Amino acid sequence: MSSQLQQRVRTHKEALDAHVREIVAWHFDPSTGCPFWLDFAARAGWDPRREITRYEDLDRFGFFEDEWLRGGPVRQWVPKGLAHLPTYIFETGGSTGVPKARIQMNDFRTDYEQFSHTLPAEAFPQGADWLMVGPSGPRRLRLAVEHLAQYRGGICFMVDLDPRWVVKLIKWGEFEMAERYKQHVVDQALTLLKAHDNIQCMFTTPKLLEALCEKVNLRKLGIKGIFCGGTEMTPQFHRFAVEELLDGIYFAPTYGNTLMGLATHKAPAPEDDWAIIYYPPAPRAVLEVVDPAEPTRLVPYGGTGRVRLTTLTKETFIPRFLERDECEREAPCEQYPWDGVRNVRPFAKLGSNVVVGVY
Amino acid sequence: MRHLPILRQGRPYYSADRARAIHHRTKEPFVEISQANTGLIRRDFLQKEAVANRLSGFSSEELIRLCAAAAGHFADATLPLGEGEQSPQDYVEATSATTGLPYNMVRRNQAKIQGVLANMAGVLRGLTRNLDLSILDRGHGEASGTVVSYFRRTDSLGVVLPSNSPGVHSLWAPAFALKTPLVLKPGGQEPWTPYRMIQSLIRAGAPPEAFSYYPTDHAGAGEILRRCGRGMVFGDVSTTRVWARDPRIEVHGPGWSKVVIGDDMADRWPEFIDVMAASIAENSGRSCVNASGVWTPRHGRAIAEALAAKLAAIQPRAASDPEAAIAPFADPTVAHRMNQMIDGLLAEPGAIDLSGAAGRGPRLAEQDGCSYLLPTIVWCDSPSHPAANKEFLFPYASVVEAPTSAMPGILGPTLVCTAITEDRGLQQRLLAAPHIGRLNFGPIKTIQIVWDQPHEGNLFEHLYARRAFQALPEFATA
Numbered sequence: 118m119s120s121q122l123q124q125r126v127r128t129h130k131e132a133l134d135a136h137v138r139e140i141v142a143w144h145f146d147p148s149t150g151c152p153f154w155l156d157f158a159a160r161a162g163w164d165p166r167r168e169i170t171r172y173e174d175l176d177r178f179g180f181f182e183d184e185w186l187r188g189g190p191v192r193q194w195v196p197k198g199l200a201h202l203p204t205y206i207f208e209t210g211g212s213t214g215v216p217k218a219r220i221q222m223n224d225f226r227t228d229y230e231q232f233s234h235t236l237p238a239e240a241f242p243q244g245a246d247w248l249m250v251g252p253s254g255p256r257r258l259r260l261a262v263e264h265l266a267q268y269r270g271g272i273c274f275m276v277d278l279d280p281r282w283v284v285k286l287i288k289w290g291e292f293e294m295a296e297r298y299k300q301h302v303v304d305q306a307l308t309l310l311k312a313h314d315n316i317q318c319m320f321t322t323p324k325l326l327e328a329l330c331e332k333v334n335l336r337k338l339g340i341k342g343i344f345c346g347g348t349e350m351t352p353q354f355h356r357f358a359v360e361e362l363l364d365g366i367y368f369a370p371t372y373g374n375t376l377m378g379l380a381t382h383k384a385p386a387p388e389d390d391w392a393i394i395y396y397p398p399a400p401r402a403v404l405e406v407v408d409p410a411e412p413t414r415l416v417p418y419g420g421t422g423r424v425r426l427t428t429l430t431k432e433t434f435i436p437r438f439l440e441r442d443e444c445e446r447e448a449p450c451e452q453y454p455w456d457g458v459r460n461v462r463p464f465a466k467l468g469s470n471v472v473v474g475v476y
Numbered sequence: 477m478r479h480l481p482i483l484r485q486g487r488p489y490y491s492a493d494r495a496r497a498i499h500h501r502t503k504e505p506f507v508e509i510s511q512a513n514t515g516l517i518r519r520d521f522l523q524k525e526a527v528a529n530r531l532s533g534f535s536s537e538e539l540i541r542l543c544a545a546a547a548g549h550f551a552d553a554t555l556p557l558g559e560g561e562q563s564p565q566d567y568v569e570a571t572s573a574t575t576g577l578p579y580n581m582v583r584r585n586q587a588k589i590q591g592v593l594a595n596m597a598g599v600l601r602g603l604t605r606n607l608d609l610s611i612l613d614r615g616h617g618e619a620s621g622t623v624v625s626y627f628r629r630t631d632s633l634g635v636v637l638p639s640n641s642p643g644v645h646s647l648w649a650p651a652f653a654l655k656t657p658l659v660l661k662p663g664g665q666e667p668w669t670p671y672r673m674i675q676s677l678i679r680a681g682a683p684p685e686a687f688s689y690y691p692t693d694h695a696g697a698g699e700i701l702r703r704c705g706r707g708m709v710f711g712d713v714s715t716t717r718v719w720a721r722d723p724r725i726e727v728h729g730p731g732w733s734k735v736v737i738g739d740d741m742a743d744r745w746p747e748f749i750d751v752m753a754a755s756i757a758e759n760s761g762r763s764c765v766n767a768s769g770v771w772t773p774r775h776g777r778a779i780a781e782a783l784a785a786k787l788a789a790i791q792p793r794a795a796s797d798p799e800a801a802i803a804p805f806a807d808p809t810v811a812h813r814m815n816q817m818i819d820g821l822l823a824e825p826g827a828i829d830l831s832g833a834a835g836r837g838p839r840l841a842e843q844d845g846c847s848y849l850l851p852t853i854v855w856c857d858s859p860s861h862p863a864a865n866k867e868f869l870f871p872y873a874s875v876v877e878a879p880t881s882a883m884p885g886i887l888g889p890t891l892v893c894t895a896i897t898e899d900r901g902l903q904q905r906l907l908a909a910p911h912i913g914r915l916n917f918g919p920i921k922t923i924q925i926v927w928d929q930p931h932e933g934n935l936f937e938h939l940y941a942r943r944a945f946q947a948l949p950e951f952a953t954a
Contacts, residue, residue: 292698323515327518327519352493353491353492353511361519
């Protein structure tokens with residue numbers, strides 16, 4: 118790492134520590150914090166505002182538990198300081214059972230506006246219309262992608278896919294029906310693409326992108342940029358999409374979820390061998406790669422471990438959440454002077470019962 | 477490290493996603509295998525009709541000749557392997573490295589495949605009941621004085637393959653001679669044999685685009701079977717269950733093959749011990765045609781003790797030892813789990829592992845970094861004991877006493893049944909049993925396969941169907 122980059126990493130870390138102090142002060146102030154965290158502090162017997170002074174101190178909270186986000190009361194997460202704003206509830210992806218949920222007011226807009234600045238203007242032209250083909254419904258993607266389009270001066274067309282239905286079809290062994298449902302989604306997308314000349318940008322999932330490209334050449338239909346995410350993407354999918362599906366269309370793979378926001382990808386380089394490298398939207402969210410057996414310990418750069426998320430916005434405070442993903446730890450780079458993640462994939466030790474990547 | 481590519485209609489493709497197979501002894505990565513993503517497989521399928529048409533341009537006679545030439549290449553030639561080459565000895569050593577099979581067993585399987593390729597005309601005669609194969613070239617003709625017409629049901633045969641033993645690849649080989657392009661998903665530990673068979677056929681002059689080879693994950697395997705008009709899948713019950721009711725897919729699950737002794741022959745059991753032992757233990761018990769049960773109306777305990785004593789002599793040896801008769805598990809955790817499972821079955825009263833007392837030693841043996849499960853003969857006092865009708869990937873058999881009057885119903889699904897009896901009544905009942913795939917009358921080893929006698933479905937009937945056909949003479953010119 119160059120000395121210049123080392124200096125930028127240090128500067129970023131100082132900013133992150135300051136951001137942590139600001140966010141903790143907000144969430145644990147009785148006039149602005151949410152009932153969940155105020156109650157937590159009351160029972161913990163220590164005042165986070167006094168004792169959390171830097172990012173590492175967040176370890177004191179222990180691990181944020183998945184179950185806390187399932188079920189109600191959902192208003193326990195609404196910060197008093199933001200209670201006057203319209204509140205959205207967004208649910209996590211394609212799993213069944215009681216979904217995890219996160220309340221938001223403006224975070225999705227902020228995240229996608231930040232992301233918008235990473236998109237090249239020639240591939241995602243100002244004023245171009247968008248087509249969103251993927252999971253909408255209770256998910257953040259629906260409003261987020263639409264906001265992204267609007268932020269860039271466009272109008273967003275929508276085709277929905279319900280991943281929970283797809284998961285059920287697959288669990289039942291109804292592969293034929295799952296395929297027909299996918300074709301139903303693809304057919305709707307193609308109808309819109311053919312009917313509206315100004316659609317030049319798309320959001321879709323890896324599987325739907327493949328299915329669309331089996332039917333048409335998207336570039337010939339006027340698409341210039343594709344923002345792709347929602348499920349796991351492997352290096353081979355990355356290569357396959359660029360070399361065989363897209364015919365020169367700009368490809369922006371992303372890693373995101375309702376709890377974190379949106380991680381942007383590092384521009385592909387030959388030495389990366391098609392690895393997909395993401396950097397989180399720091400300081401609003403931090404991704405770390407930890408030893409699965411000892412999740413307070415980071416693995417070395419290049420090492421494999423479990424993804425640990427910390428979300429730090431005024432709307433949401435989620436310290437030390439262990440994701441259901443694993444990956445390699447990526448060093449800071451010029452564009453992003455903080456840790457990134459490489460080749461995110463389902464966490465192998467969680468077993469094979471998780472149905473992923475079906476849409 | 478060696479790297480096996482995907483073959484996309486014969487064209488090597490090096491994927492950015494790679495799996496590794498380890499050496500069974502050193503546990504070091506031995507080979508990297510390019511992994512096909514599902515979208516890539518789907519995309520290649522867009523060309524399947526053109527590929528099928530290309531293969532249709534060859535006559536059956538030409539394809540049989542190509543198979544015969546390929547047989548020689550498979551056995552003797554140095555053939556392409558990714559960016560390098562593979563000699564016959566390299567093939568034996570590589571297959572042994574990742575599967576654990578000793579060299580002598582790999583060579584026996586190699587000879588079996590060579591035999592099927594060399595004798596493809598005979599194999600097809602058996603599969604087609606001696607049909608004049610030029611009828612497949614023309615689409616119609618005359619057989620035994622009757623006008624017949626056959627059409628191919630599919631543009632490709634998708635095969636999801638296992639890793640247990642290379643001999644299994646002889647089952648799909650006739651599809652090529654039946655003008656059907658192949659889409660193969662090799663087993664994770666045995667990528668070598670199908671790759672080498674494909675290279676042999678290409679060297680012989682087969683069109684490369686007739687062969688797709690996609691190492692892939694579970695989703696990719698499912699995609700292959702869904703996209704191909706016809707398929708074959710190998711695996712355990714949990715793997716194959718989802719395809720069991722799909723008529724497009726031929727399911728090759730556990731064999732539960734058995735040796736059955738009739739009332740008339742039970743007192744002569746010592747004469748048949750060698751056949752029983754070989755049925756259980758040859759090829760390290762890894763084939764679905766290995767016997768996992770011996771069913772007899774009496775003398776069960778004595779038979780079990782004699783088998784246990786005979787098979788106790790099988791002990792671990794080096795992979796290169798010509799006398800090696802047992803293969804270690806490539807993944808030692810599988811051996812440990814299987815051993816625990818058997819202990820669990822034996823915990824229920826009424827069954828006993830007699831091999832320990834017969835001199836075998838512990839069932840689970842560790843030697844030179846390898847984990848073995850040594851031959852295990854279990855005496856069960858009842859056909860309903862949970863250990864009585866089980867099959868494992870090593871020489872395991874239960875010996876069960878049951879009245880022949882209850883046979884064959886009591887046997888359950890049985891891929892190969894060697895019935896040692898001259899009792900006409902029992903023979904007739906066995907002949908009528910729909911749950912027996914292959915039936916041997918007399919002391920024939922269950923693993924002794926005659927290739928013109930297909931079991932688990934007839935590949936020709938799987939790939940072709942007959943249609944009604946009439947033509948006026950002046951119109952029947954094709």
